[in-house]
Amino acid sequence: MLTPGSSTPTESPWLDLRGETANLKGVNQGRFITFEGGEGGGKSTQLRLLAQRLSGPGRDVVSTREPGGSPGAEAIRDLLVRGQADRWSALTETLLMYAARRDHVERVIGPALERGAWVLCDRFADSTRAYQGAAGGTDPALISALEDHVLAGVRPDLTLVLDLPPETGLGRAADRAGLETRFESKGEAFHARLREAFLDIAAAEPERCRVIDASRSLETVSADIWSAVEDLLSRGDG
Numbered sequence: 189m190l191t192p193g194s195s196t197p198t199e200s201p202w203l204d205l206r207g208e209t210a211n212l213k214g215v216n217q218g219r220f221i222t223f224e225g226g227e228g229g230g231k232s233t234q235l236r237l238l239a240q241r242l243s244g245p246g247r248d249v250v251s252t253r254e255p256g257g258s259p260g261a262e263a264i265r266d267l268l269v270r271g272q273a274d275r276w277s278a279l280t281e282t283l284l285m286y287a288a289r290r291d292h293v294e295r296v297i298g299p300a301l302e303r304g305a306w307v308l309c310d311r312f313a314d315s316t317r318a319y320q321g322a323a324g325g326t327d328p329a330l331i332s333a334l335e336d337h338v339l340a341g342v343r344p345d346l347t348l349v350l351d352l353p354p355e356t357g358l359g360r361a362a363d364r365a366g367l368e369t370r371f372e373s374k375g376e377a378f379h380a381r382l383r384e385a386f387l388d389i390a391a392a393e394p395e396r397c398r399v400i401d402a403s404r405s406l407e408t409v410s411a412d413i414w415s416a417v418e419d420l421l422s423r424g425d426g
């Protein structure tokens with residue numbers, strides 16, 4: 189289980205109004221890696237393995253997740269992942285996701301990048317593009333505008349898209365389903381559109397995204413992820 193971040197608001201320059209408009213990417217010293225894809229692709233396990241591999245003397249590694257990752261965003265998560273599939277419209281979901289994401293960026297991701305940490309995040313903005321946009325029907329232009337205005341230039345250096353057929357992924361997810369079943373219950377057509385959406389995002393931004401075939405063994409997937417991270421390290425532009 190990932191632990192929500194615990195930065196105190198008063199310590200963070202990200203709570204300063206600057207963050208609402210300025211592009212702060214230039215001051216980031218750390219690296220930001222996101223894990224994306226449909227259900228049951230093993231994102232959380234692979235994130236944990238990568239965090240273990242990256243951790244070591246002198247390297248600060250922060251593992252976090254969305255929706256959630258800060259106390260306020262975790263409270264919003266509960267609203268999003270529980271209950272009936274039609275509890276929220278796609279547009280309301282988009283706004284809730286971005287309210288949660290803003291808090292997470294202000295209090296956890298932004299300060300961590302600023303102090304030079306590596307941030308590993310289980311889902312981020314691409315999930316909104318895929319779930320609420322491509323599969324849910326929210327206008328992509330609105331989602332782009334939210335990315336521009338809300339994220340203050342915070343953008344992943346590397347996005348790992350863990351890809352597998354939705355029927356395989358949903359089967360794996362059902363095995364561990366608890367109370368958080370709202371998205372799983374959206375139906376097969378929704379999940380098929382999601383897969384296409386993540387592949388389209390990766391095709392449109394090949395310099396940022398790496399598609400990993402998640403139907404293979406945990407070790408093989410983990411080795412591919414490490415090779416993508418080594419490429420990022422060798423670029424040295426993070």
Ligand code: ATM
Nearest residue numbers: 227254255285311312315316319371372
């Ligand atoms: P995880 O199961 O990966 O923790 O994510 C919770 C759900 O939130 C997930 N669906 N399921 N099952 C995907 C959904 N989600 C969105 O719909 N949009 C987003 O922007 C994010 C971050 C997650």
